[in-house]
Amino acid sequence: MSSYNNTARFSEARRVAIFGGTHGNEMSGVTLVNLWTKNGAEIQRKAVEAVPFITNPKAVEKCTRYVDTDLNRAFTPENLSAPGGNNLPYEVLRAQEINRIFGPKGSPEAYDVIFDLHNTTSNMGCTLILESSKDYFNLQMMNYIKKAMAPASCLVLLNEHPLLKYSTSRSVAKHPVGLEVGPQPQGVLRSNIFEAMRVILKHALDFIELFNEGVEFPPCTVEVFRVLERIDYPRDANGNIIAMVHPNLQDCDWEPLNPGDPMFQTFDGKTIHYQGSGTVYPTFINEAAYYEKQQAFITTRRETLVASAIKKA
Ligand SMILES: CC(=O)N[C@@H](CC(=O)O)C(=O)O
Ligand SMILES: [Zn+2]
Missing domain, CATH: 3.40.630.10 (Zn peptidases)
Incomplete structure (x- = not known):
């Protein structure tokens, strides 16, 4: 160029x-x-x-x-x-x-x-x-x-x-x-x-x-949408997954996720909230191929290039 x-x-x-x-x-x-x-x-x-x-x-x-x-x-x-x-x-x-x-x-x-x-x-x-x-x-x-x-x-x-x-x-x-x-x-x-x-x-x-x-x-x-962070599923000490993507987040790729918003739901029904410092845009939410990569979704930030x-x- x-x-x-x-x-x-x-x-x-x-x-x-x-x-x-x-x-x-x-x-x-x-x-x-x-x-x-x-x-x-x-x-x-x-x-x-x-x-x-x-x-x-x-x-x-x-x-x-x-x-x-x-x-x-x-x-x-x-x-x-x-x-x-x-x-x-x-x-x-x-x-x-x-x-x-x-x-x-x-x-x-x-x-x-x-x-x-x-x-x-x-x-x-x-x-x-x-x-x-x-x-x-x-x-x-x-x-x-x-x-x-x-x-x-x-x-x-x-x-x-x-x-x-x-x-x-x-x-x-x-x-x-x-x-x-x-x-x-x-x-x-x-x-x-x-x-x-x-x-x-x-x-x-x-x-x-x-x-x-x-x-x-x-x-x-x-x-x-710029890749910021990978978020793993919550796991126990043996590495087994103990929660699923929360129903409020499932299928909501590209929609804003704010601090305090529901992120995961444990098998006994407890909600785990997003703890980040600002609004992010999650994507690849619950992608099947990413279980082996210890990734529940990625967060992104909106930018204009x-x-x-x-x-x-
Ligand atoms: C689900 C999937 O395979 N996604 C692709 C994304 C990419 O091509 O960058 C990958 O992880 O390689
Ligand atoms: Zn692929």
Whole structure:
């Protein structure tokens, strides 16, 4: 990226990948990618090469999140450079392979954009996940998608947290974009969720086509929800869960949670209240895949980011 007259210049985003099955039991992404692999007409755009790709075929085969370890945590520098070949966990080997095809991560040869399709069991609706508040190309894309979706809502989750950020499959690209649509149970396809994901991706590809055609996008602001904290379930001394998400919080992703609001309900009916110092916006509430990660939900803060104008270099 370079700046000239306050317009950020980015090279053409020709190489685009659409990942499905990073988690093998998240069926919208798996199904869309399989569909587009058979017939790519829907994802074809002028001056864009969009490659649909199943990232974790073994997990898709078993309809499980992963086989050995979570692929969407596996793209660390250590893993990507680990020797050991076939002795490595399946997903680490697969991460290396994906990094060879679509990366190398952090290099000029890396793919321009990777969309990674996920589903959540949480009531999050349409969510886009970003990893940087300074990527004006992605911020402009978020602004475009949000406007194109209106009056339907599409929220942006910003995971830029120094400790809570993880090494995603999409992080191989120059501009990584996560799509997270829910609620949808694991292993299940719901038509409303499937169609919502399909529409988000349509707008995203339209944006890239316009950008590649030389359209200048004027400065804009984007409302995002920045990851603050992970909240675990209350546990006993043995680590067993002793409370559930409170009914007042269940399904209330993105709604304000204030100090003193009910948060958990113990099995004997006691309410545990939120003790933070100010209003937060919880999301990924009661996500099935996060029980193993000791996470009941995450808290976020609302922020407005500013993006400069952008244009093709
Ligand atoms: C439910 C789920 O899998 N969510 C994704 C979010 C992301 O792609 O950043 C994950 O934990 O990897
Ligand atoms: Zn996922």
